[in-house]
Amino acid sequence: MTSALLCLVFAYLCGSVSTAILVCRLMGLPDPRSEGSRNPGATNVLRIGGRKAAAITLAGDFLKGLIPVLVARAFGQGPEVLAATAFAAFLGHLYPVFFGFQGGKGVATALGVMVGLSWQVALAALATWLVIARVWKISSLAALGAATLSPLYALLFGLPGAYALALLPMVALLLWRHRENIRRIRAGTESRIGDKKKA
Template structure:
């Protein structure tokens, strides 16, 4: 199969996988309100946690992370071309952020990006996760943890897994993550950002 066709099929399949809205599905499973109707309105694990249902939030987190893991591992099982594998990873991430099933209004992509990094090269994933946990534990702000981890991830990739296609892919994901958290940045500076575990009104 021509390289362009392989890349296109890989991107489409990974994008559709990434588009699965686990936040909405897990909320329905537990009889909760649509996460797009409360809190930050973001269909992600942190906002589902604001419902007070930890099980739904954990299920959302696992589902969103697995989208990134499966996309990368499946692509790697089918090809030895890391360029195509990187395309699968970023396509799954983009699918989460711009979900076709949610009219292209998806989540912010933190968990899916984490899954991509863990499957790409686990030391990078673990280092980025450790960064997230440290910032989240010390500040209680999920958004601050996501922003710091996003900034660190391209440098960690360049250091621990210096493949050009992956460094570019991770840098693009980091930029999208920062853009998706733009409103959070404003709230962090104004002291109006919600902390982890704070329930919806």
């Protein structure tokens, strides 16, 4: 029980490290919470700081989802604790205790925890993103489509039910955090891949 609790706390604290804010501070860039779309994520960092800063942010957000799950797995935790650890890391990114609970939208961190839980689910989600992005050329739509299908992929691959149960609230939170994107998608004004409008 103690080791499981430590895994959850570590995961949340790890997720709470806002890569976007730290990268912008270290590179002398504006606070992503006050510039561009005001979202502390890789897309906004790309907008205000360029590709290098965005790539570092993306890698950091991915790793802080992946590492806690791998640590919990290394400690021999079962599916339920692994699933809870994944959700805790994701929740930390959305609501980071170190940064006033003002976090990002969670796409890269969600992919990280998916890789930690199951590379098959992560690969299927990535393939879904690529298909939707190629057809509709809307990154946010591709991310939401891939995330929404991830619990189904977990079930189709015969993974523990706890994984799908952890992915469901993650999907709900992703949809909530992308509600403005969803409104723009419905209105036909959402940014498309390759253009320079605010996402």
